Amino acid sequence: MDHFLYRDGALYAEDVPVAEIAAAVGTPFYVYSTATLTRHFKLFDDALDGIDHLVCFAMKSLSNQAVIKVLADAGAGMDVVSGGEYFRAKAAGVAGEKIVFSGVGKTVDEMRLALEGGIRQFNVESEPEMIVLDQVAQSLDVVAPITVRVNPDVDAKTHAKISTGKKEDKFGIPISRAREVYAMAAKLPGLKVIGIDVHIGSQLTDLTPFEAAYLKVAELTAQLRADGHEISRLDLGGGLGIPYARSNEAPPLPSDYGALIKRTFEDLDVEIEIEPGRLISGNAGLMVSKVIYIKDGEDRQFMIIDGAMNDLIRPAMYEAHHDIVPVIEPKVATAPATYDIVGPVCESGDTFAKSRAMAPVKADDLIAFRSAGAYGAVMASEYNSRPLIPEVLVNGDQFAVIRARPTYEEMIARDTLPHWL
C-alpha cells in the first residue's frame, strides 16, 4: 500500500496534487511520502513485536537526510555501507549505537570514523578485514563489536546482479568455515564477537530462501555457543521484495516474514536485527517526468520523456519493471496506446519500457514511475551532464524540497582546471 492515489481525476502524493509539485520544482523529480515510509517501517517493527529487535533501515536504498530523519524519529536504526552513509546517519542525528556497518570492503578510514563516532556493530565479511579492524580498534584503544557475515550458499531466486548468498558471490565467509573464523576472531583483542550476520539478496518474492538461510544460522548459533562464543545478536539482513507491477501476485508481507523469524529464533534467546531497504522506501517514492515528444518510429511509437537512465537506472541495469501512470487519471473507457518509453540520453539502453500499453499521452503531459523510492535517486548520476534531479518530501498537505536541483553553474563548480590550462 502507498499514499499515491488518484483523487478527483488527478494523482496525489498524500494530500498534495503531484501536478502542483511539478509546477513548483519542474520535472523530472522524485517525491516521497512520509506516511508510506513510516507505515512500512512500522510493519516490520510490529512484525517483530514481542521479541528483542531493532529494524535498521538499509540507507543504500534511499539516503536523503530528511528520509533518514523521518525513519530515525520513528525508531529505526540504520544499516550503512560506507563512510559517507555513516556520516549521513550521524548528521541526521542517529546515535552510533543504532548504526550497523555492513559491506565487503571497509577501509581503515571508514573503520576509524565509525569507531570514533560510535557504532552498534561491524558486520565483518572476511579474515583480512577482521585483522585490519582489530588493528584499527587497538590503535584507538577501543574494542569493536562484531558479527561475522556468513555466506550460507542459498539461492535467493532473484536477479543475478542482486543475489548475494551463493558461494560464487563475493559476500561473507563460507558458512562451512565459520567456526574456524570465529575461533580466530576470539583471539583478537581489539574485537568482541557478539553475533552472526547473513544477507542473501534483494527483491526476494518468496520466503523459502530466507527460511533455508535462517535455519543454517540457527544451527550455527548453537554450534558457536558450544564452542564458547557469545552469540547474543543475529543480523538477518534485508531483501524482502515489493510488487513492482500492480498486476503481479504480491510478495509475502512483513508479518509473514516476522512470523518466520519468530518461529526460527524465538527459543534461542537472541536479539534480532533486520536491514530492510526496498520494502520501506520503494513504494514510498515516485519519479515524475514530463513527456517531451511523441515520435512515430517505423513500427512503433516512442514516448520521449525528460527523465532518463541517469535519473532512474533500474530498467537499464536490471531490466526492472516500473508501473508508469499518467498524472491526469485516464477515463475508464480510454483505449490504451502502446509506447516504447525512452529518455533523452544518447544510448539505446536509455529505455524505461518497451511496448508498454498505457493510456494515451501527449507532449507536456506528466507521467509518474511508481515504486521508484528505493535505488532511484541514490543510483542517479550526471551522465550527459544532466544535473541530479530534485527530491521532494510530502507530509499530509505540505511538501518541501529536500534536495534542490543544481544549476549548471553548481554542477560544473566541482571541476577545476589544472594550473597549466
Ligand code: LLP
Ligand atoms: N543489507 C545488505 C547487506 C544489503 O546488501 C542490502 C542490499 C540490504 C540490506 C537491503 O536490501 P533490500 O531490503 O533493499 O532488498 N540496486 C538494486 C538493489 C541492490 C541491493 C543491494 N543490497 C536494485 O535496484 O534492485
